[in-house]
Amino acid sequence: MTHPQLKLGTRGSPLALVQANMVRDALCTAHGWQIDAIEIVPIKTTGDRVQDVALAEIGGKALWTKELDRALLSGAIDFAVHSMKDVETVRPSAIAIAAMLPRADVRDRLIGAPSIEALRHGAVIGTSSPRRVAQLKRLRPDFETVLFRGNVDTRLAKVAANEVDASMLAAAGLDRLGRPGVGVGIETDVMLPAPAQGAVGIEARADDSRMRDWLGAIDHEATHLCVLVERGLLAALQADCHSPVAALATLDGDSILLRAELFAEDGSAHVSGEMRGAIGDGTFADRLAADLLDRAPEAVRRLFAA
Numbered sequence: 336m337t338h339p340q341l342k343l344g345t346r347g348s349p350l351a352l353v354q355a356n357m358v359r360d361a362l363c364t365a366h367g368w369q370i371d372a373i374e375i376v377p378i379k380t381t382g383d384r385v386q387d388v389a390l391a392e393i394g395g396k397a398l399w400t401k402e403l404d405r406a407l408l409s410g411a412i413d414f415a416v417h418s419m420k421d422v423e424t425v426r427p428s429a430i431a432i433a434a435m436l437p438r439a440d441v442r443d444r445l446i447g448a449p450s451i452e453a454l455r456h457g458a459v460i461g462t463s464s465p466r467r468v469a470q471l472k473r474l475r476p477d478f479e480t481v482l483f484r485g486n487v488d489t490r491l492a493k494v495a496a497n498e499v500d501a502s503m504l505a506a507a508g509l510d511r512l513g514r515p516g517v518g519v520g521i522e523t524d525v526m527l528p529a530p531a532q533g534a535v536g537i538e539a540r541a542d543d544s545r546m547r548d549w550l551g552a553i554d555h556e557a558t559h560l561c562v563l564v565e566r567g568l569l570a571a572l573q574a575d576c577h578s579p580v581a582a583l584a585t586l587d588g589d590s591i592l593l594r595a596e597l598f599a600e601d602g603s604a605h606v607s608g609e610m611r612g613a614i615g616d617g618t619f620a621d622r623l624a625a626d627l628l629d630r631a632p633e634a635v636r637r638l639f640a641a
């Protein structure tokens with residue numbers, strides 16, 4: 336059977352390349368293509384180049400997607416693979432999220448200690464995630480946090496070198512990199528994850544119906560539905576990577592349960608809530624966002640929708 340010659344765009348980090356291969360394998364299996372039907376094209380992004388400052392200081396999540404978006408829209412690649420939690424809330428209208436793989440373990444994992452409780456008073460935690468900083472400080476106001484960027488291996492090495500007492504990494508990234516036993520999973524009722532954490536998304540040009548049809552064959556509907564609801568909450572909050580937001584949507588029969596929590600940057604204030612909506616109801620994330628903002632302390636509300 337003849338097969339297309341397609342170019343898959345991805346960041347070049349070890350995790351991104353693993354995810355790119357996962358998507359290539361899924362597509363070739365679904366369509367009976369040989370593996371050489373898809374060329375993996377690593378593209379260096381601004382976020383990859385600038386490693387020494389927090390993303391919040393250099394422009395948020397577009398840093399992980401701008402160069403991939405440009406390559407997709409120019410036709411240099413046919414589709415792009417992303418960690419959905421790194422994809423900014425509002426996407427160019429010419430780009431469509433065409434599919435998502437089955438969601439992995441959504442939890443964060445604590446690296447460097449058997450539990451949060453076991454960490455010494457005043458422990459130093461390495462993370463650059465505003466959400467993780469706020470959540471950890473709310474749980475343990477005595478913690479110090481230091482900026483921690485770089486790919487998964489870089490962060491693991493820093494913990495091993497005792498540069499910090501502990502760090503937090505997504506279970507999904509560790510598992511995909513062949514490190515399933517590393518770290519201790521923190522239950523979502525203790526630390527709700529980042530919106531879209533654990534989800535791999537695939538984008539195509541919105542007008543490329545052939546590519547979107549091919550990608551639709553590997554779309555995991557439950558993941559896609561839940562991640563779109565989480566992203567809908569972010570959009571309603573006008574939130575981005577500066578905003579300490581946690582959210583998780585889960586399927587519950589024929590409805591979706593959306594849990595969310597907003598924090599002040601230092602964890603000193605927060606608001607949490609949950610709302611159930613019918614599948615296909617595009618408004619309940621907006622209603623939860625409005626409820627959260629209505630009830631949020633000023634130290635939280637000032638970080639969100641103007």
Ligand SMILES: NCc1[nH]cc(CCC(=O)O)c1CC(=O)O
Nearest residue numbers: 418421504505507508532533534
């Ligand atoms: N920019 C960090 C990032 N983006 C996606 C993942 C993990 C994979 C995922 O959540 O799907 C990670 C690493 C982490 O948060 O520990």
